[in-house]
Amino acid sequence: MNQMAQHTLEEGTISDADFTRIAQLVREMMGIDLQPHKRTMVASRLSKRLRATGFETVDAYIDYMLSPQGKDEQSRFVSAYTTNMTRFNREGHHFEQLAEEFLPDLMDKARRGKRVRIWSAGCSSGEEPYGLAFHVLDACPEAASLDVKILATDIDTEILATAKQGVYPTSSTTALPNGQAEKYFSPHEGVRDRSSVSDKARDLISFRRLNLHGEWPFKGKFDIIMCRNVAIYFDAPTQSRLWRRFGEQLCDDGLLFLGHSEGIGPEHAELFHTVGRGVFSTSTSRVGGTNAHASMHMGNPK
Numbered sequence: 001m002n003q004m005a006q007h008t009l010e011e012g013t014i015s016d017a018d019f020t021r022i023a024q025l026v027r028e029m030m031g032i033d034l035q036p037h038k039r040t041m042v043a044s045r046l047s048k049r050l051r052a053t054g055f056e057t058v059d060a061y062i063d064y065m066l067s068p069q070g071k072d073e074q075s076r077f078v079s080a081y082t083t084n085m086t087r088f089n090r091e092g093h094h095f096e097q098l099a100e101e102f103l104p105d106l107m108d109k110a111r112r113g114k115r116v117r118i119w120s121a122g123c124s125s126g127e128e129p130y131g132l133a134f135h136v137l138d139a140c141p142e143a144a145s146l147d148v149k150i151l152a153t154d155i156d157t158e159i160l161a162t163a164k165q166g167v168y169p170t171s172s173t174t175a176l177p178n179g180q181a182e183k184y185f186s187p188h189e190g191v192r193d194r195s196s197v198s199d200k201a202r203d204l205i206s207f208r209r210l211n212l213h214g215e216w217p218f219k220g221k222f223d224i225i226m227c228r229n230v231a232i233y234f235d236a237p238t239q240s241r242l243w244r245r246f247g248e249q250l251c252d253d254g255l256l257f258l259g260h261s262e263g264i265g266p267e268h269a270e271l272f273h274t275v276g277r278g279v280f281s282t283s284t285s286r287v288g289g290t291n292a293h294a295s296m297h298m299g300n301p302k
Contacts, residue, residue, distance in 0.1 A: 014043035018058045022046060025062070026081050029074075030155060031213035031242075033235035034081075045080040049073070079158045083233065086124040088131055088168075089175040091228060094257050096177075097276050098224075099135045102255060106223060107140035107148075116148040117222045119249075121212060122230035123152035126163030127172075132226065133201040134180045144203045151222075153210035164207050166197035212242060221251045228278070229259035240267070247271035253283035 014022075022042055023034040034042060046058065053073060055061040064070045065077055089095060110116045118136075120129040129152035136143050136150070154160050170193045173181040184201050188194040210216065212230070225246055231239045243264050246256050258264070258278045264271075272280035 014039055014046065014058075018046075019043075021058070021062065025077075027235070027238075029213070030078060030081065030211065031235075031238040032081060032233045033238070042081075049077060049080055052076075075157045079156045082154075082156045082159070084124045084156065084159045086127045086229075087175065088127045088173055089177065090127070091260055091278070092175070092177070093277060094226075094228070094279065095131060095135055097279060098132075098257075099139065102224070103135060103139040107136070107143070110140060110143065110146040110148050114147070115220075116146075117220065118148075118150045118224040119222045119226070120150060120152040121210075121225060121227040123154050123160075123163055123207070124156075125159050126152065126166060126207075127168070128152075128226060128228070129163070129205050129207075130166065130184075130197050130201055131176070133204045134176065134184050136204060137184070137201060138178060138180070144200055148204060150205045152205050152207045153212075155209065155211045157209055160207055160209060166202055167194055168197075169193055170195045213238065216245070216249065218249065221249055222254060223251050224255045224257070225250060226257040228257060229262070231262050232259065240265070243268050244271065247282060250282050253281065256280045256282075 019036075019039055019042055026032050026034050046061075050056070050058070050061050053061060053064065055064065065073045106116050118132055120132060123129050129150050132150055136148060140146070140148070152163065154163070167188050168185075170181075170185075170187075173185055173195060181195075184198045185195040186198060188196040212227075227242075227246065231242055234242065239262075247268070250256060255275070256272060256279070258280070260278055262278070264280060272282060275281045
């Protein structure tokens with residue numbers, strides 16, 4: 001082996017060359033920008049993967065992970081470097097504005113036979129898309145019988161499996177408003193402090209693996225996209241590309257919800273107009289909240 005192939009890890013440490021290579025892989029695969037202050041975290045998570053796979057060098061592990069035989073390990077590598085932090089009713093003002101200003105018109109459209117499509121991008125363990133489903137059902141109890149669909153995506157297959165289960169600590173549902181905890185949860189198989197999401201909420205949601213940094217296999221557009229506290233892990237060029245792609249993927253008069261620490265710069269002013277704290281619209285009719293109930297045109301996503 002040459003010198004470059006001799007890299008090994010000691011717990012909590014990583015060489016400059018190995019950190020650079022891992023950071024480049026993470027950026028290429030996920031769009032996540034790992035800054036130098038993340039070295040200890042990178043080393044710790046990489047050490048765990050080396051121990052799990054039995055490789056003694058970083059180079060050998062990466063070669064395997066990128067090979068056809070290492071496809072499953074690629075998913076585990078992605079899981080190791082994605083952050084999953086969420087809770088029910090996180091940034092609750094978004095759900096309040098959604099319920100009060102936007103969902104009534106959308107549900108009226110659905111009742112008239114139109115399509116309604118909502119995308120929870122970076123759904124993590126599922127609290128966000130289930131929260132969306134609860135508000136949809138509050139506004140339209142018969143939504144499951146209409147053409148209303150919520151797409152929930154994440155790059156991390158392990159966290160998606162958790163989301164699909166729809167089982168949470170009962171104590172985590174206390175932040176839900178309007179009696180949603182009582183309406184949309186039931187005890188999970190008699191397990192103490194575990195609650196299961198109701199079927200009527202589950203039926204509105206499709207969970208899929210999707211890399212925001214990769215191809216989006218959509219045939220139609222969305223009325224609402226929620227992508228909160230995801231882009232903060234991307235560098236500026238990746239964020240800029242994501243905002244433009246979201247703009248292209250939204251219907252006319254569509255809505256984009258971002259996290260409280262995220263924003264869209266003036267270079268994208270032609271795409272979006274602010275209609276709330278972290279809420280952006282593709283329609284000028286919504287600017288300043290002057291016409292929050294403007295008609296929304298449906299797309300045709302599958």
